[in-house]
Amino acid sequence: MPATVIVGAQWGDEGKGKIVDLLALDSDLVCRYQGGPNAGHTIVVDGETFKIRQIPSGVLRGKICVIGAGCVVDPEVFLTEVDELESRGVSTHLVHLSGEAHLIMAWHVAIDQASERRLGKLQIGTTRRGIGPCYADKAARLGIRVQDLLEPKILRQKIEVALAEKNVWLERVYGVPPLGLEEIAAQLESFAQRIRPYVSDTSLLVDRALQEGRAVLLEGAQGTLLDLDHGTYPFVTSSNTVAGNAATGIGIGPNRIDRVIGIAKAYVTRVGEGPFPTEIEGSDQGRVRELGGEFGTVTGRERRCGWLDLVALRYAVRVNGITSLALTKLDVLSAFAELPVCIAYLQRDGSETRHFPAHQSDFHHARPVWKALPGWEQPLDDASSREGLPDAARAYVEFVEQELEVPVELVGVGAARERVLV
Numbered sequence: 047m048p049a050t051v052i053v054g055a056q057w058g059d060e061g062k063g064k065i066v067d068l069l070a071l072d073s074d075l076v077c078r079y080q081g082g083p084n085a086g087h088t089i090v091v092d093g094e095t096f097k098i099r100q101i102p103s104g105v106l107r108g109k110i111c112v113i114g115a116g117c118v119v120d121p122e123v124f125l126t127e128v129d130e131l132e133s134r135g136v137s138t139h140l141v142h143l144s145g146e147a148h149l150i151m152a153w154h155v156a157i158d159q160a161s162e163r164r165l166g167k168l169q170i171g172t173t174r175r176g177i178g179p180c181y182a183d184k185a186a187r188l189g190i191r192v193q194d195l196l197e198p199k200i201l202r203q204k205i206e207v208a209l210a211e212k213n214v215w216l217e218r219v220y221g222v223p224p225l226g227l228e229e230i231a232a233q234l235e236s237f238a239q240r241i242r243p244y245v246s247d248t249s250l251l252v253d254r255a256l257q258e259g260r261a262v263l264l265e266g267a268q269g270t271l272l273d274l275d276h277g278t279y280p281f282v283t284s285s286n287t288v289a290g291n292a293a294t295g296i297g298i299g300p301n302r303i304d305r306v307i308g309i310a311k312a313y314v315t316r317v318g319e320g321p322f323p324t325e326i327e328g329s330d331q332g333r334v335r336e337l338g339g340e341f342g343t344v345t346g347r348e349r350r351c352g353w354l355d356l357v358a359l360r361y362a363v364r365v366n367g368i369t370s371l372a373l374t375k376l377d378v379l380s381a382f383a384e385l386p387v388c389i390a391y392l393q394r395d396g397s398e399t400r401h402f403p404a405h406q407s408d409f410h411h412a413r414p415v416w417k418a419l420p421g422w423e424q425p426l427d428d429a430s431s432r433e434g435l436p437d438a439a440r441a442y443v444e445f446v447e448q449e450l451e452v453p454v455e456l457v458g459v460g461a462a463r464e465r466v467l468v
């Protein structure tokens with residue numbers, strides 16, 4: 047049985063959580079392959095809202111959930127999430143945490159915050175959850191991993207070594223107070239007691255499940271354009287979000303994956319800084335934001351809103367090998383008489399391209415070439431299948447399919463769990 051990757055095809059917040067929650071119904075395992083508590087997935091179940099950051103969205107369906115080696119884990123956020131889910135009747139006893147995943151330490155959060163402040167106008171607009179500094183230490187081989195929690199002596203030693211260096215940075219470079227060794231060690235030891243039962247050999251677990259013919263979902267966080275290598279660097283996150291990293295992030299072979307579902311909004315949003323060619327000018331941006339509830343799950347920040355960008359989406363199809371799309375939040379567009387869609391970029395030399403510019407300055411200067419599609423100006427509440435959509439809404443979805451040469455498998459028409467047309 048092959049594995050399916052669910053990947054964000056834009057700048058994050060495409061509605062991955064909700065689609066994973068739907069597809070989890072027919073899956074046995076749901077695995078996160080990268081990212082950490084910078085992610086925020088909102089899922090609405092019977093009018094109740096769940097906001098999940100660290101644990102895969104499949105937890106709400108009672109599935110086996112895996113946090114893979116490619117993830118970064120804030121132990122405090124993880125345990126708070128465990129407590130919150132348990133207190134709301136959602137069991138976490140099927141959650142498995144890779145011992146190879148890296149821990150977000152107090153200094154990572156402190157450095158993320160201090161470094162953004164220092165950058166001032168040049169800031170990236172991170173979620174300030176310590177993601178970048180944690181992945182940087184992983185690459186520098188200074189990181190502390192989940193499995194270190196199982197060995198108190200090693201843990202203490204690693205904290206000592208790392209903190210000695212980090213405190214120099216905090217005090218001398220960023221001018222903020224240093225962190226106390228005893229306090230951090232004691233806190234981590236108490237977290238360790240509670241995290242221990244969740245730690246597993248997740249690579250083995252997933253491989254066995256695949257061998258036994260079970261259905262496995264590999265869930266990405268963030269989105270393609272936030273990918274460290276293929277996104278809009280430096281305004282990206284610090285991990286590889288693309289589907290290719292799903293195998294690495296879990297520890298299975300790439301030949302296990304044969305389906306890649308890209309999740310895209312029927313428009314686009316972006317949180318944080320960085321170029322955004324189809325960002326809406328004028329009052330329509332605020333309208334989309336209000337109608338779509340476009341405020342960050344993690345930080346509460348206003349999300350920047352833009353019209354659908356098919357150049358960027360075509361790029362996402364390419365770099366992920368997307369085999370089908372889920373187009374979410376189509377209902378949000380019901381208010382507009384006309385819907386501009388970006389079909390190409392006008393470049394500095396006056397030529398047009400349908401391919402995402404490889405050079406940052408070309409992307410920065412790219413201007414959208416619009417095609418105006420007719421709106422439907424009626425709610426989509428009555429549609430229970432794609433055929434039941436108003437003509438113009440159906441045509442909107444078909445236009446995306448034709449332009450990208452990829453089928454749209456699912457259409458989101460509301461926040462509630464069941465509001466997806468299959």
Ligand code: GDP
Pocket residue numbers: 054058059060061062063064085086087088089090338339343374375376377378457458459460461462465
């Ligand atoms: P994720 O990070 O990709 O999981 O997405 P978020 O949860 O951060 O943001 C998506 C938001 O849109 C959430 O508030 C969802 O409840 C909501 N949502 C998802 N799909 C739909 C849809 O089809 N229509 C509407 N109106 N809202 C949706």
Ligand code: IMO
Pocket residue numbers: 054057058059060084085086087170171172173174175176177178266267268269272281282283284317318319343
């Ligand atoms: P989900 O999984 C949207 C953005 C931040 C910032 C950049 C770097 O909910 O789609 P980081 O804290 O990762 O170093 O921030 O990435 N960002 C997201 N934007 N959705 C997310 O996750 C995001 N995670 C990070 O706003 O621009």
Ligand code: MG
Pocket residue numbers: 058059060085086087088343
């Ligand atoms: Mg989100």
